[in-house]
Amino acid sequence: MKRIKTDVLVIGAGSGGLSVAAGASQMGADVVLLEGHKMGGDCLNYGCVPSKALIASGKMAYGQAHSAPYGVANAAPQIDYAAAKDHVHDVIAQIAPVDSQERFEGFGVNVIREFGHFISSTEVQAGDTVIKARRIVIATGSGPLVPPIDGIDTVPYLTNETLWELRARPEHLLIIGGGPIGMEMAQAHVRLGSKVTVIEGAKALGKDDPEMATIVLDNLRAEGVEIVEDALAEKIEGDAGSVTVRTKDGRSYSGSHLLVAVGRKTNTDKLNLEAAGIETTRTGVKVDASMKTSNPKVYAIGDAAGGLQFTHVAGYHAGVIIRSMLFGLPSKAKTNHIPWATYTDPELAQVGLTEADAQKEYGDKLEVVRFEYAHNDRAIAERKTTGLIKVMVVKGRPVGASIAGYQAGELINLWSLVLANNMKMSQVAAMVSPYPTIGEVNKRAAGAYFSPRLFKSDLVKRVVGLVQRLIP
Template sequence: MTRRFDAVVIGAGQAGPAMAGRFAGAGKSVAVVERERVGGTCVNVGCTPTKTLVASAYAAHLARRAADYGVSAGPVGVDFAAVRARMLAIVGDKRAGLESWLAGMPTCALIRGHARFVAPHAVEVGGETLEAEQIFINVGARAAIPDFPGLDRVRVLTNTSLLDLDALPRHLVVVGGSYIGLEFAQVFRRLGAEVTVIEKAPRLVAREDPDVSEAIRAILEAEGIAVRCDAECIRFAPQGTDVEVGVDCRGGAPTVVGSHVLLAVGRKPNTDDLGLDAAGVAVDGRGFIVVDDALRTSVPHIFALGDCNGRGAFTHTAYNDYEIVAANLFDGATRKVTDRIPAYALYVDPPLGRVGLSEADAKARGHVVRVGKRPMTRVARAIEKGETQGFIKVVVDRDSDAILGAAILGVGGDEAIHGVIEAMAAGRTATDYTRVVAIHPTVSELVPTVFGALDQPC
């Protein structure tokens, strides 16, 4: 059986349903094919469940600190089953909302199953062929599983399977000291588990400047999380019901034994079982679909959106991919993915909000930079909230006064960074930013001060 549509969307993550909505809104027929759960990574195993867990973990952490605020909270306990039930309820509500929205589009068909290309204009799903003039691939990514020695002898968790645990780990060993790993590390420590983080690089979140990495490590270690960097030969072996992880660091014990191990060492695109060869769609050496600035693949009527194209690894970049493609197709625009300013957050507590270039990256690109930096101990709002860890840092080109990037590691950092994002998007200079009158008392109010104090001691 063959059915024809104006468009086929493979994957119902962040970009897919929105693209379907745009076609349906224009009165065009569209099929959305989803082999697992509507909502993709973000709704089901990414942002929604993890940030729900972050909120529960923060509540436990704050309750333990109640005396710091003159409040008597008594003994603090964590009901892990209730924490998980809250997470699942929020995830379920979000997924159901998306499913209901798709079902309400009269020209949209939600088809369950695994889509594989059989021709440039056709995919096969469960024995049925779907043909379309345009096809959009939004299949996301999954946890990468490196071939570590001994991995086949033990049970390890990924960011997906970790969410299926119905009991709190006794000792969680996190292999990977970057965004996913560190968020889970702090969450499970605050919920009551012993936690060790193992990182092969000399420092955590190595893409950030050293001062940011060091501050994040200090925050985590202050909460009792053990951090082992310079892990030269990571390997695994069973030890009864536990797992022994070889570290071989320059200092400390050569192994760490945990009840559970989380692998958080990167992501792999879900492109290896789509039959891309049958459509002539090119991928790079890591399996990411090659796209141009308009997110077209090597086959002009096929587009790749979201994590599978290697041009961004976040929910907001996936949705922006949709915005770019939709504007170009429906509005006559000429938007490009390279116009996007990189911005993201790390949701440890306090969070890190980041935009643009780090200091190291700016220098590597040939900029002569000016840097402004102030500790959160200078922020009235942070003092009043009793949360003064971290700092605000901005990077400016010396010659043009252009804002190159910023990092806000501190309470509200994931929100306060948006002022800098918007200034950069509008092409405003550092001097322009010093003239902003911000609301007191907020974290954002110190940002103009930092721009006005470039190259001055903290």
């Protein structure tokens, strides 16, 4: 058995783990990185990157078939599903070198391609190597959750990990789960020529503002996605090419393929956390605000920490713990400025509190300002007028923003900045946006906050009238 010592041991080479390894090694720490599967983790290989690539293919197909409003004749797209998957894998291949073992070894990281498990509070075994570390980071991410539905183990099904190897276009894709993954893949596949049925046990896009989710869901239904809500899957039967999902209330839906997209589970089963005295919760590893576990030598970040499951959250956590691990400075993670987006068309994005949550917390102190895309000139030019932004404001400061519409995932960046820095609506209003841009939606939302204060105020009108009379 080989034994080595290191300053920082990172378990998992996904977004969070790679960020810690790169930052710590380049700032002078001795770093060991363990990865028993693929470098880049879920995001690069099975999640964010391939899904957005397939969404791009669907967008191109949809554009060909719906170009007449722009003065270009509609054309029936000639869709090659296998070629679309080639595009997906090419995108992964182009990004992969950034996350490669060779690149990180170039930073001075000792990369060991083995799974690791704890054998003590400060030691992890990976293959025939035992690593003793001053600080250990659990960054093992998450994988697809497959619920114990009766019959699911008797039929072939896809998850976000296996979907990308499918080469033949599904004739009729059944999707169990109406969250972001399910809805993104539903729209991509219906645009690529599949029939799609989404079966959701509660409400589709249920974690988002209902008004904003409705804007997105109405558009998906208009494109041909069948969305069935309050339909809890109870039994699955069939075989390859013919699968039937029966719901608790007696409904049934049949299709050629089944995609299970009901959520995620943390990848901690193989870690032997008990040996290190590390406590867990129902959703992941138990951590405090500084991302430390019940073992003060061990941190958990990203999906493994059981909170918001987004790639950018893992990267944010990496920055939080590097400050603590390398410099011994207090550092705590916050969540109020963390945005998320669903990349349907139109997109759906959120940061901070939704209207309902803000109403519960602030009551009568809350003001909700709204601005519709239909009043944005660039949206009109692009024919992207379906959309709305809502900003939740308390005493002049935003506490949340919800956007449904074209480029919502881009627009939410500004509101994350605002919340992260506790900025005021007046500072957003002072911004100058180039004309005409979709980004003006944000500034116009700030304008909607101040308009009644300026244009409907008797005091303002009296002051203006007085100034006009006094100044020659």
